[in-house]
Amino acid sequence: MALRVWIAVCLLCLAPLTALADDRLVRLHAPAGLDETGLLKHILPRFSLKTQVRIERVETPEQADLVLGSEGRALFEGAGATWHMAVNAADHPGTQKLADWLTSEIGLNTITGFAPEGTPLFAPPSDRVAEVAAVELEGDPKLGHDVSRAKCARCHVVEEAGRMNSIGSTPSFFVLRSLGDWIDRFSAFYVLNPHPSFTQVDGVTPPFPLDRPSPIVPVVMTLDELSAIMAYVGSLSAADLGAPIQHQ
Known part of the structure; x- marks a missing residue:
């Protein structure tokens, strides 16, 4: 009995740490066409280093907290398509941070600044006026x-x-x-x-x-x-x- 109580106490103590770790993990799905441009390798490390939120790539939209694809809010265009964001886990802190960053001025500038051969590959979507959050200069x-x-x-x-x-x-x-x-x-x-x-x-x-x-x-x-x-x-x-x- 004492052993069971001790295990239960340990699990209760670890629960907040597990929740915190999950808050810093976002499961992201993006189609191969976007992945092959190299954009995600360009923008995701910057987001993770700034926020300490880790991105895990998943194979299907159903597994994802956030999906980049053809549905949802238009974010940017390029590589032959307009790319949208659909949020599956709006109440997840890490997912909300990623969504906020992608729609912020800093996030959009990072996307449109991606120019592996000297020419930017992406631009704000032409079918709407880009709606970006006011930038907050948080540095020292x-x-x-x-x-x-x-x-x-x-x-x-x-x-x-x-x-x-x-x-x-x-x-x-x-x-x-x-x-x-x-x-x-x-x-x-x-x-x-x-x-x-x-x-x-x-x-x-x-x-x-x-x-x-x-x-x-x-x-x-x-x-x-x-x-x-x-x-x-x-x-x-x-x-x-x-x-x-x-x-x-």
Whole structure:
């Protein structure tokens, strides 16, 4: 009898831990056509590293908490189709985090920034105005300042004190902050030339090809550092250039 009581107590103690683990596991189904583009390998590690929610791929929609396919809310288009999201487990915390991220501005920018050959493969769906949640810059601006000085200041002006220590042909963070799409540019900077040739984002970018190593000392950062940089840039005052900015 004592042994049975002890086992029951242990199971009760482990139950909250099991529930917590399940909250951080999302079962996802996506068709082979989407999988073969490489998009999921690009976006899912970024989501998991940021949220600590693990994604498990399953073979059928019936097994999944969230399905990417032809039904539900339109998210993006490309590879010959418009891709939708259907949520099977709306009350599951991890699933809700993934759904929120996919419909957020950061998530959409990550999807549309996927350009393995230099040309983006995906875009917002053309059959509706993209409805994205307002972006929340959750990073640490102080850390972003430090990372910007350490990893970005050799090319960009990142603070008032560094105006003489950068490449004159590159825009300052203050000028970039003036652009209406500055969040897009920073969140996907690693796919915008010339950054892919010398930048590595942990868990997101593939290693440099052996026959094409970085031409300079690589810029290596984590997603937390990138979030911190964006929070720092968000705290800056936009440069006043005296006229609407013209850019391509």
